[in-house]
Amino acid sequence: MSAFYLEDLHVGDRFESDTLLVTEDDIIAFARAFDPQPFHLDVEAAEQSVFRGLVASGWHTAAMSMRLFVTGGLQLAGGSVGLGVDELRWPRPVRPGDTLRLQTEIMEIRPSRSKADRGIIRIRNITTNQNGQVVQTFFASVLVRRRPGDV
Secondary structure, three states: OOOEOHHHOOOOOEEEEEEEEOOHHHHHHHHHHHOOOHHHHOHHHHHOOOOOOOOOOHHHHHHHHHHHHHHOOOOEOOOOEEEEEEEEEOOOOOOOOOEEEEEEEEEEEEEOOOOOOEEEEEEEEEEEOOOOOEEEEEEEEEEEEOOOOOO
16 A cells, blocks of 8 residues: 555545454553543442443544554555644543444645645544444644655
């Protein structure tokens, strides 16, 4: 798969990722390190929570979505340099045994006003589980190289 430059992208282009299986061990390990709340760490405590079972931290979901993004279909020349995220939402929790997939859609493309060798894309990312239920959504602005010689 070749890397995409700004000139290769069009508003409305969509890219899919592979899938990622979420395990109980993954959820607990992330929670221990970064979000040590009982409903992320302890199955019994999680049963008594609003979630009625163990769930991944939203930040874990975001990290897994990032992995799906950088290993997915939209491989950007020079890597993915994020400039910001907007409207991050977690409408449904991620549970052990869920299989996640990410879809990315190009919403906007513009050349940089200050750097001729790059541009910025605005993307919408939607992470779903194995049942097609949305578990995370967000918009992001990403720096993208322009093809050398096209500048």
